[in-house]
Amino acid sequence: MGTENGDKWRKTAVVVIDMQKDFILPGAPMLVRDGEAIVPNVIKTVEVARNRGIPIIWVVREHDPLGRDVELFRRHLYGDGKPKPTSKGCVGAELVDGLLIQEGDYKLVKTRFSAFFNTNLHSYLQGIAVTNLVVIGVQTPNCIRQTVFDAVALDYQRVTVIIDATAAATPDIHIANIFDMKNVGVATPTLEEWCQS
Amino acid sequence: MGTENGDKWRKTAVVVIDMQKDFILPGAPMLVRDGEAIVPNVIKTVEVARNRGIPIIWVVREHDPLGRDVELFRRHLYGDGKPKPTSKGCVGAELVDGLLIQEGDYKLVKTRFSAFFNTNLHSYLQGIAVTNLVVIGVQTPNCIRQTVFDAVALDYQRVTVIIDATAAATPDIHIANIFDMKNVGVATPTLEEWCQS
Known part of the structure; x- marks a missing residue:
């Protein structure tokens, strides 16, 4: 990594959120329908980030198998005979193939939507x-x-969402949410644009 | 208020957000285009809530006129000769006509999107x-x-958005956001449905 590169990205971190089998693999209990399609771009983003010397933060859900730390509206998924998604230690909580936590990366477990909510991410x-x-x-x-909205509220200077390395259940939901984020000052490049930036 | 009513709504509060002149009135610097149309329904919701013995919480923005407590992406609105929206003490920070903070109501000032962010609302x-x-x-x-998402994360048992007492810049934005909130267990009645509940 050259000094120039190191300087340019010195204050940046990449936050990879919930790329776990229970959200991504076909038939997964918490399937995000368009999630599998972005796996190659998530892998590529991480690779480019490593080349740029950017720290990687892997954010994952790992829940109590009894569901005691799950949002109320999802707690019914943790009863007897239920799928108990992303339970701590289970296969479904693992990152999908191709994503690997390396030495120097930071892993962060959350139990709510925002990676900032009741975690030490900000500090x-x-x-x-x-x-x-x-x-x-x-x-x-x-x-x-x-x-992203919490990052804006916390006055992060630049908040970027790579639009083809994120996904929702449908393209419409994805696009509507990208639109709202753009409206609060968030940068929304494609992966290719981000690679060339 | 009968005991039955009092019991039914005993654990409920109505949170009225940002119904201030600088967001609502025609030509306002932070105009939310579809905001003025909901004023009658906001007034009506508050009236029904009072009749049900439900506490009212008035959440407003009141910013430093120099913009030092504003989100970074909006700070340019607070320079010399700029509109300085919802500055503390200015007319634009007032509630629109028809909305009145009464004795026993609670007023809460926030400086970010969520009424829970860096405020005492939860406590x-x-x-x-x-x-x-x-x-x-x-x-x-x-x-x-x-x-609403913070309330879900904080495990409020029931979170309700009255869909015709809230508004966005366009109906499309409004509808897309209501859809996402519904998907995380939020109740989304019309005012009429809420009045009959």
């Missing part, structure tokens, strides 16, 4: 002097958007 | 044992939605 980012965030993963209306 | 609601929220006002994609 961690302040500790490494990050002011610019690039957010990717699933799904656009919930975890992506809530994380 | 206040816990203090008065409220578990159910009814959210109205402007605008659907920002302050309404962020407040």
Whole structure:
């Protein structure tokens, strides 16, 4: 990594959200329908970020198998004989194939939509002097958007969503949410545009 | 108010968001285009809530005239000769005509989208044992939605958005956001349906 590159991206982190089997794989209990299609772009974003010296933060859900730390409206999924999505330690909570947490990456477990909600993400980012965030993963209306709006509220200087490395249940939902995020000052490049930036 | 009524709504509060002149009146600097049309329904919701013994929480923005407490992406609106929307003490920060803070109501000033962000709203609601929220006002994609998603994350038992007492810049934006909120378990009645509930 050259100094120029290092300087340019010095204050940036990439936040990868919920790219777990229970959200992404066909037939998964919490399937985000358009999620599987973005896996290659998520892999590519992480690769480009590593080349640029950008820290990677892997945000995942890992829930109590009894559902005691799940949002109220989803708690019925954790009863006897229920799928218990992204339960701590289960296969469904793993990242999809192709995504690997490497040494120096940061893993962060959340139990709500926003990666900032009741987590140490903000203090961690302040500790490494990050002011610019690039957010990717699933799904656009919930975890992506809530994380992004919280980042705006927390005065991150530049908040970016790579629009073809994020996904929702349908293209319409994805587009409507990207539109709203743009309206609050969020940058919304394609992966190709971000690679060339 | 009969005991039955009092019991039924005992754990509910109505949260009225940003019904201020600078967001609502024609020509206002932060105009939410479809905002003025809902004023009668906001007035009516408050009236029905009072009759049901439901506490009213008036959430407003009141910003530093120099913009030092405004989101970064809006700070350019607070320079010399700029409109400085909802500056503390200015006419634009007032509630629109027809909305009045009465004794026993609670006024809460926020500086970000969510009424929960860096405010005492959650502890206040816990203090008065409220578990159910009814959210109205402007605008659907920002302050309404962020407040609602935070309420879901905070495990409020029932979160309701009255869909014709909230508004956005366009019907499309409004509808897309109501759709997303419904998907996370939020109740979305019309005012008439809520009045009959």
